[in-house]
Amino acid sequence: MNYFKVVSEIVCSEIRNLIEEGKLVSDLNLGQVGVETTKDPVHGDLASNAAMVLAKPAKKSPKELGEIIVDRLLKRSEFEFVSLAGPGFINLKMVPKFWTRLLPRVLESGLKYGDCDLGRGKTVNVEYVSANPTGPMHIGHARGAVIGDALGNLLSKAGYEVSREYYINDAGVQIDVLARSVHLRYRQALGEKIDKIPDGLYPGEYLKQTAKDLVERDGNKWCKLKEEIWLPELRNFAIESMMSLIRDDLTALGVVHDVFTSESTLVFNGSNSEVVNELKSLDLVYIGTLKPPKGKILEDWEKRPQLLFRSTKFGDDVDRPLQKADGDWTYFASDIAYHLNKFERGFNSMINVWGADHKGYVKRMKAAVKAITRDKGTLNVQLCNLVNLLEDGRPAKMSKRAGSFVTLREVVDEVGKDAVRFIMLTRNSDAPLDFDLRKVLEQSKDNPLFYVQYAHARVCSVIRNARVSFPSLLLDDSSLAKADMNGLSDPGELKMIRELASWPEVVERAAMSKEPHKIAFYLSDLAASFHAFWNRGNSEESLRFIVLDNPQQTIERVALARAVGIVIGSGLAVIGIEPLEEMR
RNA sequence: GCGCCCGUAGCUCAGCUGGAUAGAGCACUAGACUACGAAUCUAGGGGUCGGGAGUUCGAAUCUUCCCGGGCGCGCCA
Structure with a gap:
């Protein structure tokens, strides 16, 4: 029940009557006819554009046409007044009863009031957060989390069947770094003296707990072994540990997901090579050399032939590499496989909530989805911009603990999850947002x-x-x-x-x-x-x-x-x- | 250099996808409490919608060119 549509339909039905009676030409397209709220109450409650959009096809002036329509609408009981104004607006004031009879409907529907069938039960996949499992969430992640979560709620209110998904980036080199960092903390926990965390490893204190848990489980078993031996196991252990941190953070924020998909599992199953073969069979892959980007100095640039995806065929600016120099798949290749995987699970409609720093990635991903689903799948990307954490208008002091930033958990503990959630939605998602720790507590x-x-x-x-x-x-x-x-x-x-x-x-x-x-x-x-x-x-x-x-x-x-x-x-x-x- | 986003009141931002005299909040000024909870509300000033050109009945909104800002631009994720 949407009263814009109700009133719009009243106007349209009167126009159709006029057509039937031969008072208007028959080939009028009423698709553009609508009503909108008025800014000035003297214009009534609503105004219709019918006379303006139909004037040309009806071969009449907006005024002439408007008068004909107004004449008809005046006979209806829904309106307190109907008048023609300005360039051809049909101003409508509804009788009070038209409005007041809405209240019983609201009271009967309860929280379901406002639901609609825009989605007609179609499934849609919303992927959000997908923070790398290398540490706890910070305030920037929270914005994507809240936007994704609220978008999921919104779409399901609008009649979509929503699946909420988290993509675990657990396959890249950053996971090796994580595992090494944990190993260092592990040795530290076993009594080894560590003065300083070497550059290139994660210094965060939160890894101490992970190391302690590992000692508790495995004793000193991994201590003296070579890296090749302990790396795979420590990777798994570290990912598990980080994901449990992240899940706790999400719970604290009240954010839920239905599905967690692991990148490494997809890689392990060979999805990446499969998807590349698929692209090859569509003749969308070739070996080529890219030009160095202009206006940006890359010292280590070297000309190198690469395995490229023809994303330019689908609207991207350049073709994009699928394979790294060492033979590993690029993140992009994995991501194509992942999106195909979503598509194969029945999601023609996919929405990703990404940080604005991924902006440059959107075109290629849309191109890939178009290619790999043969244009049957659509990808929509919602970018969310930075969060500036403030305290009384000044940048909030960073956490004292070395190597740490202000974590989401610290903020939630300080101001509560509801404040975080609401404030995250007080700006358009692609605009930067100031989050003032003082202001959100003000009454x-x-x-x-x-x-x-x-x-x-x-x-x-x-x-x-x-x-x-x-x-x-x-x-x-x-x-x-x-x-x-x-x-x-x-x-x-x-x-x-x-x-x-x-x-x-x-x-x-x-x-x-x-x-x-x-x-x-x-x-x-x-x-x-x-x-x-x-x-x-x-x-x-x-x-x-x-x-x-x-x-x-x-x-x-x-x-x-x-x-x-x-x-x-x-x-x-x-x-x-x-x-x-x-x-x- | 290329691509995307942005520019609206002193400040922070809306602007219903092209509608009438461009709106809120903050700040400023002046008011309303023996309280259905005044933690709120009312009123006022304040604008060449970055600039020019175009599209049409009509442009903050669409096109185009400038000006100014942000972000991104092989083998990171």
Whole structure:
């Protein structure tokens, strides 16, 4: 149920009637006809562009056509007024009842209100976080984690079957480095004196625990052996240990995944060579030499023939190497195999949430997906930009522990997971974001999470107080849904209802553009309308939610408040936050 | 040099995928509490939407060229 569509359909059906009656030419395409909200209330609630977009094909001026359509719409009971304005807008003001009858629907649907069938049950794979298993997560990872998680929630609200996935990059040389770093800490744990972590190894203290766990499991078994002997086992042990760290971090943030796919498993199964053979058979692979990039000095550049994928055939700027000089597959080759693997598991539609530093990688990956799925699969990449961690407007001090950065865990412990989640969604994902550790704890409207939660808490407070003032009234959702809502006619009330009415549209738009931050913006707006109306009750008692001498009005206002609460809850659910009943 | 992203109020940003007089918050100014929780709200000033040209009924939005900023640019992941 999306009222934009309802009204748009009313307009279209009247136009179709006019066509049938021969008053308009028959070959009009109504696809562009729609309605939108108006900025200025004097223009009514909604405005349709019908007269403007159809003027040319109808061979009439927008004004002429508009008058014909307006004439028809005036006969309908849904509108309080219909008028032609400006360059040809058809302004529509709905009768209050059109809005108020929405409330029972919200109350009955509960948190499901706003769900839509945009996805029509189609499956979509959302891959996010995929942080290298070489250490705990930091605040930058958290942004991708939250965006991916919220996007998953959003798409499933919009009717998609969502699978959430984490790709474990456990095959590259960085894992060897990790294993060596663990071995060093391991020897240290067994009493060897280590003065300084050599360059090129991970210095993080978190590896001490991993080493301790290894000692506990295996004693000094790996201590004196050659690297060739211990490397494979320590790799596995280290990956396991790091992934358990990361899983703990994700849990602390409330981020979930359905599937964890390991790169090394794919490599081990030969998926990489398979996929390259596949590309060869499609004649998309050749041995060639790339030109050195211009405008960038590469000291160690040498001309070298390489195994290249013809990504330029699919819109990339240059062809891309699949194999390294030492014969290993490039990360790109693995990634092609991985995306084919996703496709073969039934995901035609794939979304990856990546850090903005992977921007240069997007074209080649899209090209590869196009090639390997023979254009049946689509890849969509959501890039997320940097997070600047601040403290009172200044860059936050880095953790004192050597070789460490501010970990996600430290931030979550400091401000809570809900604050992290909400703030991560207060900016478009590809814009850099300031995250101020002080501000997110402030109990003021500077802090959007607080502002939204406060509105929800006030809703709960209204209901609690109404039960005390009117012990005999039934104020559960289904009873409220039966109330006659005709008393709701104040502009502030109707504004809130219109906003509630637009929630399904907001969900649909956010899902279409894959921008979960739009949900956060919407919630702030809705909260503002609620706070505004609330405050008018301070100076004008008749505008309070609870009107002591008027139980009927109280019921209707409580129903409205409750509906606001439901929609806030529904939006917070997308973001992954539990609404609060009180804030004391 | 090439590719992508960005430039909107003093600051931080929205702007519903081309709509009417471009909007919020912060800051500034002036107001509203014997409280349905004032942790909030109301009002006011503040703009050549980086610049020029184009597309059309109509452009912050689309095209193009400049200016300014960010990121990326074999064998790292």
